[in-house]
Amino acid sequence: MSGLADxxxxxxxxxxxxxxxxxxxxxxxxxxxxxxxFVNLAHGVFAMLGGYVLAQLMSRYGxxxxxxxPAAAIVCALVSIPLERLLYRRFYGGEELDQVLLTxxxxxxxxxxxxxxxxxxxxxxxxxxxxxxxxxxxFRHFPAYRSFLIVCGAVLVTGLWLGLERTRFGAQIRAxxxxxxxxxAVGINTSRLFMLTFALGSGLAGLGGALGADLLAISPSYALxxxxxxxxxxxxxxxxxxxxxxxxxxLIGIADTGLKYFVPEFGAFFIYAMTMVxxxxxxxxxxxxx
Amino acid sequence: MTEAALETHGLSKSFGALRVANGIDFRLEKxxxxxxxxxxxxxxxxxxxxxxxxxxxSDGTIHLNGAEITHLAQSARVKQGLxxxxxxxxxxxxxxxxxxxxxxxxxREGVARTLLRPAGHYRAIIEEAFDLLESLGLxxxxxxxxxxxxxxxxxxxxxxxxxxxxxxxxxxxxPAAGIPSGESGVILxxxxxxxxxxxxxxxxxxMDLVFxxxxxxTVLVQGSVLVEGxxxxxxEDPRVREVYLGDRKR
Amino acid sequence: MKPVAGRDAVINSFARxxxxxxxxxxPWVLAVAGYFLLPxxxxxxAQVFATILxxxxxxxxxxxxxxxxxxxxxxxxxxxxxxxxxAANGWSEPxxxxxxxxxxxxxxxxxxxxxxxRTTGLAxxxxxxxxxxxxxELANKAGRWTGGDDGLQGMEVWPIxxxxxxxxxxxxxxxxxxxxxxLGWFVARQIVHSPFGRSLTGTRENVARMRAIGAPVARRxxxxxxxxxxxxxxxxxxxxxxTSFVGLTSLSxxxxxxxxxxxxIGGVGRLYGAFVGVPLFMIAQDRFSEIDPVYWYFWxxxxxxxxxxxxxxxxxxxxxxxxx
Numbered sequence: 001m002s003g004l005a006d007x008x009x010x011x012x013x014x015x016x017x018x019x020x021x022x023x024x025x026x027x028x029x030x031x032x033x034x035x036x037x038f039v040n041l042a043h044g045v046f047a048m049l050g051g052y053v054l055a056q057l058m059s060r061y062g063x064x065x066x067x068x069x070p071a072a073a074i075v076c077a078l079v080s081i082p083l084e085r086l087l088y089r090r091f092y093g094g095e096e097l098d099q100v101l102l103t104x105x106x107x108x109x110x111x112x113x114x115x116x117x118x119x120x121x122x123x124x125x126x127x128x129x130x131x132x133x134x135x136x137x138x139f140r141h142f143p144a145y146r147s148f149l150i151v152c153g154a155v156l157v158t159g160l161w162l163g164l165e166r167t168r169f170g171a172q173i174r175a176x177x178x179x180x181x182x183x184x185a186v187g188i189n190t191s192r193l194f195m196l197t198f199a200l201g202s203g204l205a206g207l208g209g210a211l212g213a214d215l216l217a218i219s220p221s222y223a224l225x226x227x228x229x230x231x232x233x234x235x236x237x238x239x240x241x242x243x244x245x246x247x248x249x250x251l252i253g254i255a256d257t258g259l260k261y262f263v264p265e266f267g268a269f270f271i272y273a274m275t276m277v278x279x280x281x282x283x284x285x286x287x288x289x290x
Numbered sequence: 291m292t293e294a295a296l297e298t299h300g301l302s303k304s305f306g307a308l309r310v311a312n313g314i315d316f317r318l319e320k321x322x323x324x325x326x327x328x329x330x331x332x333x334x335x336x337x338x339x340x341x342x343x344x345x346x347x348s349d350g351t352i353h354l355n356g357a358e359i360t361h362l363a364q365s366a367r368v369k370q371g372l373x374x375x376x377x378x379x380x381x382x383x384x385x386x387x388x389x390x391x392x393x394x395x396x397x398r399e400g401v402a403r404t405l406l407r408p409a410g411h412y413r414a415i416i417e418e419a420f421d422l423l424e425s426l427g428l429x430x431x432x433x434x435x436x437x438x439x440x441x442x443x444x445x446x447x448x449x450x451x452x453x454x455x456x457x458x459x460x461x462x463x464x465p466a467a468g469i470p471s472g473e474s475g476v477i478l479x480x481x482x483x484x485x486x487x488x489x490x491x492x493x494x495x496x497m498d499l500v501f502x503x504x505x506x507x508t509v510l511v512q513g514s515v516l517v518e519g520x521x522x523x524x525x526e527d528p529r530v531r532e533v534y535l536g537d538r539k540r
Numbered sequence: 541m542k543p544v545a546g547r548d549a550v551i552n553s554f555a556r557x558x559x560x561x562x563x564x565x566x567p568w569v570l571a572v573a574g575y576f577l578l579p580x581x582x583x584x585x586a587q588v589f590a591t592i593l594x595x596x597x598x599x600x601x602x603x604x605x606x607x608x609x610x611x612x613x614x615x616x617x618x619x620x621x622x623x624x625x626x627a628a629n630g631w632s633e634p635x636x637x638x639x640x641x642x643x644x645x646x647x648x649x650x651x652x653x654x655x656x657x658r659t660t661g662l663a664x665x666x667x668x669x670x671x672x673x674x675x676x677e678l679a680n681k682a683g684r685w686t687g688g689d690d691g692l693q694g695m696e697v698w699p700i701x702x703x704x705x706x707x708x709x710x711x712x713x714x715x716x717x718x719x720x721x722x723l724g725w726f727v728a729r730q731i732v733h734s735p736f737g738r739s740l741t742g743t744r745e746n747v748a749r750m751r752a753i754g755a756p757v758a759r760r761x762x763x764x765x766x767x768x769x770x771x772x773x774x775x776x777x778x779x780x781x782x783t784s785f786v787g788l789t790s791l792s793x794x795x796x797x798x799x800x801x802x803x804x805i806g807g808v809g810r811l812y813g814a815f816v817g818v819p820l821f822m823i824a825q826d827r828f829s830e831i832d833p834v835y836w837y838f839w840x841x842x843x844x845x846x847x848x849x850x851x852x853x854x855x856x857x858x859x860x861x862x863x864x
Contacts, residue, residue: 108844409557455754
């Protein structure tokens with residue numbers, strides 16, 4: 001294959017894998033910010049937690065990958081519940097500054113906690129041996145794990161979107177994002193909805209963090225280090241939107257991978273600049289409401 | 291024909307399929323006491339928002355004292371003499387009553403952009419604000435935060451702030467809203483005492499206030515002008531009675 | 541039925557709000573005393589003064605203009621690198637370097653403000669973070685100028701007025717930083733009490749009302765943003781010049797975040813929150829983060845959560861409540 005075509009396919013592939021991870025992590029944040037009006041800067045903590053749980057279950061307890069992965073998601077979802085009930089709930093729709101300070105404080109606590117429990121170094125993630133190596137798709141070889149990531153991500157995203165369209169819970173979320181007061185007026189228990197939505201978003205983030213540990217390395221400062229990425233995906237996608245962040249994640253994932261390949265000296269800078277230009281033109285993001 | 295204080299031609303505004311203003315032709319004469327009435331959802335507040343620039347029209351023009359202001363920014367319209375009060379008190383709740391008014395006067399005088407002189411040096415502004423409060427019976431509350439005042443008195447502060455701008459045209463959005471009918475007399479007597487040079491458009495549901503204050507009344511229904519005329523004519527008009535059946539305040 | 545005496549009393553009381561109160565001399569008295577009583581802590585003192593100026597700039601934009609920002613470090617870092625790059629490339633006169641740094645930061649503030657202040661709320665918050673991260677990336681990659689990851693080295697800072705050489709014990713650094721802080725504070729105080737400053741408070745309280753009285757809100761916010769950026773830039777230059785080093789952390793989210801912490805501890809929107817929060821934080825940090833940085837991080841995070849939950853007005857807020 002010609003060098004450039006090969007490079008482009010490679011970029012598309014890795015960019016897509018990256019996009020899947022970004023989306024799984026960020027979709028929960030988008031909904032939290034759009035639905036509950038809550039700036040959860042600490043959202044990345046759940047992604048980090050998912051990564052740690054996966055790593056620990058596999059390395060320390062020898063759990064198989066396909067069990068440890070959902071376990072990571074469930075742990076994150078469960079942990080999020082008391083957090084939402086006891087702490088976050090008081091600040092919904094409240095002063096932004098309060099939310100920023102609160103969640104920043106939580107990030108700091110989580111950084112310290114993670115360092116204390118698991119040490120300051122990056123966690124090494126070994127994909128299970130049935131997923132290591134390459135996969136032959138005929139015209140080209142692709143890394144097996146990343147291929148799995150893409151497939152897994154696609155399945156999850158499809159499941160998520162179908163669930164949103166077809167289930168009652170999904171309908172309630174869509175209604176509440178669209179018009180909260182109306183949703184309450186027709187009898188939707190928005191308090192419970194918030195809790196469940198938050199748990200779902202956190203679980204997905206944990207899943208994304210675990211799956212993507214090889215792209216976004218798991219370390220105590222994860223939540224701070226990658227905060228900008230999640231924020232960009234959410235703001236470009238549009239707050240409260242569920243499909244928007246997917247498009248944004250695709251754009252960012254592929255652009256980031258491509259730029260790092262072609263112009264490594266200034267790769268990330270272009271992403272930020274493009275985001276600013278986009279937000280200048282459309283401050284509500286691609287799919288957000290004005 | 292003499293120049294109107296405020297006039298609109300074919301003023302329209304749509305939100306998608308919803309037309310909140312439907313080709314409104316409106317004229318506020320100089321020194322008028324003009325009321326705009328209509329059932330809930332008629333588009334009265336939207337009309338005021340269009341006039342002040344908080345909302346951009348889909349079509350039509352607006353003229354203030356003969357000058358076109360259709361696409362002028364909100365702050366620019368205020369500079370040209372247009373002031374409004376809000377249906378729900380929109381005040382600086384944590385600031386002193388006196389400061390609520392001095393902020394308005396400072397804007398009017400172009401002083402508000404001064405960076406390095408203390409606000410306290412502008413004694414004339416503070417004095418004018420105090421005298422204005424006194425004329426409205428609010429002098430004793432001057433150094434209280436607005437938030438602690440009774441709602442009715444806050445309503446008066448709302449008007450004081452607008453008056454501090456020395457407007458040529460004053461748009462009052464339901465000044466008696468939220469005030470128990472027995473207490474609206476204070477608002478009414480204050481409105482009656484406003485300087486004759488100010489042209490006033492008042493949106494109200496309280497018919498008592500409307501008929502005592504207004505000489506001209508425009509009735510707005512679903513974004514269009516139904517009928518316009520003197521207070522007596524409107525009171526007699528059968529169409530108006532029909533529109534208001536079951537909807538009257540008293 | 542208001543007697544003339546009552547009218548004058550009210551007007552005088554209101555007109556005198558900006559007058560200096562004796563209590564306001566406290567930080568300066570303490571600072572001067574510190575020079576003589578704590579000679580071993582002068583370099584730390586200089587850092588504290590510079591950081592107070594930084595947090596003061598944050599208070600101006602956050603507590604007064606009501607713009608919630610996660611990217612104030614962008615201006616701090618711009619000032620630091622400007623002063624640093626100048627000093628490492630021949631322009632070693634400190635005062636002009638400081639002025640240039642503040643001006644540069646002001647320009648960055650003005651340009652970024654023009655772009656991002658068109659939005660409000662969450663979109664704006666995110667954009668402040670993106671701007672700061674952009675600058676971080678820029679500094680990281682422009683290693684030839686900034687030293688990249690290793691930081692800017694080779695700074696040479698000449699004596700002030702050709703006479704006062706920066707010494708190892710921090711005597712000159714202490715006084716220099718204190719004087720710059722004093723000037724910055726004076727400017728900030730004037731602004732806060734000016735009609736402009738009052739209009740900022742009004743904008744923070746009720747922006748719809750501000751528009752309805754004819755205030756050009758966007759222009760005012762931009763001005764406040766740019767001024768706050770200049771002060772932040774000056775504080776960055778101070779740190780650069782007194783430590784002869786500039787690192788990437790000067791543009792980091794952590795730097796912005798720390799400023800927010802210090803401000804909330806002291807109390808937002810009260811002008812003196814910085815003067816209370818910064819020394820408390822930095823002295824505690826100097827003590828405890830040596831012992832165990834992990835514990836320090838944890839308890840600072842917990843403190844932030846606690847303050848937001850129970851003592852939103854910070855130390856000054858608590859004192860205000862006690863006063864009543």
